[in-house]
Amino acid sequence: MEQQLLNLLMYTIPALVTGAIAFLFFREHVENEYNRRNFLIKRDLKKESFPLRLQAYERMSLFLERIKPQSLLTRTSPTSSNKEDYENLLIATIEQEFEHNLTQQIYVSDQCWSIILAAKNATIQLIRKANMNEKTDSADKLREVILTELMDKSAPSNAALSFIKEEVGEMW
Secondary structure (H helix, E strand, O other): HHHHHHHHHHHHHHHHHHHHHHHHHHHHHHHHHHHHHHHHHHHHHHHHHHHHHHHHHHHHHOOOOOOHHHHHHHHHOOOOOOOOOOEHHHHHHHHHHHHOHHHHOOOOHHHHHHHHHHHHHHHHHHHHHHHHHHOOOOHHHHHHHHHHHHHOOOOOOHHHHHHHHHHHHOOO
């Protein structure tokens, strides 16, 4: 009986060891194959999405250029001499530009989108602050106050443009 048990163990132990090694190698092979397929899928997706992402950064750069107060003021003329009407027109123009490019947030990083939003809001605040200035009494004076304020500091969208350039540079 002892001899039979010993013979059984002599055949069973090597078979179990071989089975365990085969299982580990097979599991490792399946995992490597899974990772390889994921890598190939991601590589193909990046190849297809890269032009879309680049186009989104281009559109957001254009948006930031268009909402720069210097550009906005030359493109948007006052319809009357009322400063509140002109303020509302400028803000509506910025909001319309923003809504036109709203879908681009899918393709840019969250940090980049936050900076773009901050630039948009800072530009709107700049316009509102200039309108509240006691020197501002007409639409033309509002234009003058905004431009004068930008002589001392850069437009809010300049920082966002710099960030976009930096982020696109990292894509290469």
